[in-house]
Amino acid sequence: MKSIVCLHSLTPEQVGQIKQAAPGYDLIVKNKKELSAEQVQNAEVILGWSKTIVEDALLATSKLKWVQTWSAGVDTLPLERLRDKGVLLTSASGVHAIPISESIIGMMLSFSRQLHMAVRHQLKKEWKSDLSVPGLATLGEISGKTLVIVGVGEIGRETARLAKAFGMRVIGVRRSDQPEPHVDRMYTMDGLHEALGQGDYIVNILPLTAETRRIFNAAAWNATKEGAYFFNVGRGPTVDTDALMDALKSGRLSGAGLDVFEAEPLPADHPLWDMEQVIITPHVAGSNDRYTERVIDIFTENLKSYAQGQKPPRNLVDYGRMY
CATH class of the missing domain: 3.40.50.720 (NAD(P)-binding Rossmann-like Domain)
Incomplete structure (x- = not known):
């Protein structure tokens, strides 16, 4: 079964929202320390990102095809390696x-x-x-x-x-x-x-x-x-x-x-x-109590299109522009 890995905590309602958007996918919700190398390597879609998963996610044999970031900015990600692997990258632009x-x-x-x-x-x-x-x-x-x-x-x-x-x-x-x-x-x-x-x-x-x-x-x-x-x-x-x-x-x-x-x-x-x-202020201007809700709304809209074989419609990153 195709796999989606989410590195952030979700409510049962949000889990249901994701599963409804892509009924043919297995959803794994774990923090970066709990994920096994095999789970990362088998993930076709990753929601969130962490430096700890880079090597497993970007192996030549990994199944990764799309990363939806938890952040609006993508400058901290390994953009060249993601591009070279042909991974689609979407941001959470608009959540802030x-x-x-x-x-x-x-x-x-x-x-x-x-x-x-x-x-x-x-x-x-x-x-x-x-x-x-x-x-x-x-x-x-x-x-x-x-x-x-x-x-x-x-x-x-x-x-x-x-x-x-x-x-x-x-x-x-x-x-x-x-x-x-x-x-x-x-x-x-x-x-x-x-x-x-x-x-x-x-x-x-x-x-x-x-x-x-x-x-x-x-x-x-x-x-x-x-x-x-x-x-x-x-x-x-x-x-x-x-x-x-x-x-x-x-x-x-x-x-x-x-x-x-x-x-x-x-x-x-x-x-x-x-x-x-x-x-x-300590880099908190974008923090709020509805952050996860808004990220999941962006992700599920993209996921519905992706599951139907289309490119995600929201916030597709242009690797040449770096946003």
């Missing part, structure tokens, strides 16, 4: 749209209303009505401001929708300049620096590829509107951290909300921890 867009809005509001400073004073039991960081902006509004979203996919679309509800102007940047309903103007990546020069708030949601690695560098910050705020919920290595800190220290950037970093976890002695104009 609601929680990450809400995290972005939350960070913007924290800076505009200086909530991060109020919390710092609260911990010291200090009553201070002046919440401003010395030399930087004080209480303001996001209404009427311009938001630049770099990497307009599922997350960017939802972020744009929310931003418009707050009365913001929205500029998008992505590979294609095709319009989006809640984006006032769309640039291609060639227009990145022009777009950055207009943003009061800038959000990076780019995947990590050869082209995007450290794309937010000194040249990008020099093109950015002075006093802008920057948020990174994409991939840490798309940002040159030293150049970012220089922009923060000089006041070129008023603040930064960072969920991802070049090195994770962020070292305890890293200077970013002590910068008052920085909000740090």
Whole structure:
């Protein structure tokens, strides 16, 4: 019997959902430590991924034909080996749209209303009505401001929708300049620096590829509107951290909300921890209590097509683009 291996815990309802989508398949639900080499080698479909299964899954004699990742990003997978074996790869892109867009809005509001400073004073039991960081902006509004979203996919679309509800102007940047309903103007990546020069708030949601690695560098910050705020919920290595800190220290950037970093976890002695104009979250912007439910919805939609001999319709990764 054909086999599906899932490396994550599922409810009985989710198990039933998968079995209904592909009735001719055996479903094995085990964590990576419980799986035998034989179970991995015999799996035609793997839901999730782990470094511990790489060698067994990618043997020349293994039966692997399709991997559905548990994550939206695929840059940590052995993409060349998967491609060379002819394995279909689909991501969980879209699963993060609601929680990450809400995290972005939350960070913007924290800076505009200086909530991060109020919390710092609260911990010291200090009553201070002046919440401003010395030399930087004080209480303001996001209404009427311009938001630049770099990497307009599922997350960017939802972020744009929310931003418009707050009365913001929205500029998008992505590979294609095709319009989006809640984006006032769309640039291609060639227009990145022009777009950055207009943003009061800038959000990076780019995947990590050869082209995007450290794309937010000194040249990008020099093109950015002075006093802008920057948020990174994409991939840490798309940002040159030293150049970012220089922009923060000089006041070129008023603040930064960072969920991802070049090195994770962020070292305890890293200077970013002590910068008052920085909000740090530990790579949790996409975490939520409906994550598994949404991944399974994506997987079962793909599985129904795959079981009928078709390619999975959602989030099929282009190995050339790395997403």
